[in-house]
Amino acid sequence: MSPERGDGGMEWxxxxxxxxxxxxxxxxxxxxxxxxVGDALDALVGRHPPLEPRVFxxxxxxxxxxxxxxxxEPAALDAAVEVGDELALFPPVSGG
Numbered sequence: 001m002s003p004e005r006g007d008g009g010m011e012w013x014x015x016x017x018x019x020x021x022x023x024x025x026x027x028x029x030x031x032x033x034x035x036x037v038g039d040a041l042d043a044l045v046g047r048h049p050p051l052e053p054r055v056f057x058x059x060x061x062x063x064x065x066x067x068x069x070x071x072x073e074p075a076a077l078d079a080a081v082e083v084g085d086e087l088a089l090f091p092p093v094s095g096g
Contacts, residue, residue, distance in 0.1 A: 008032060010081060012044050015090035018055070022048040031081065037070055038077035040087055055089070065092045 012027045019025045022044075029043035041062075045052045057063050068075050069088040081087070 008035070008083060010040055010083065010085045010087060012040070013086065013088040015088070018051060018089055018091060021050050021054055035081050036077060037068060037075045037079045037081055037087065040081050040085075041068070041077065041089070044089070054091075066090075067092070 008030045009028055010031065012029060014022050014025055014027065027044055027047060029040055029047060031039050031043050041055070045055065055063060055066050062068070062077060067088075067090050068077070070079060070081065071086055072088075075087075
């Protein structure tokens with residue numbers, strides 16, 4: 001039996017070229033209870049594998065220039081997430 005929508009669901013908002021690579025500005029992912037931002041990021045990359053080389057360095061760590069937000073605030077990968085959280089992922093923004 002699959003979990004009902006919302007049981008472990010959260011939404012990623014993707015910006016700039018990350019949205020282009022994924023083919024969407026928003027992506028719903030499902031994670032287990034007691035999940036972290038990193039677990040949700042793994043779920044996102046699992047749904048959209050072309051994001052992996054854009055987000056993760058060769059050593060498997062998150063590129064320093066990739067910004068991750070949870071409910072509008074900067075988030076560490078080991079931060080806990082809750083159902084309904086809004087996560088955002090974006091590359092550096094340059095102006096000019």
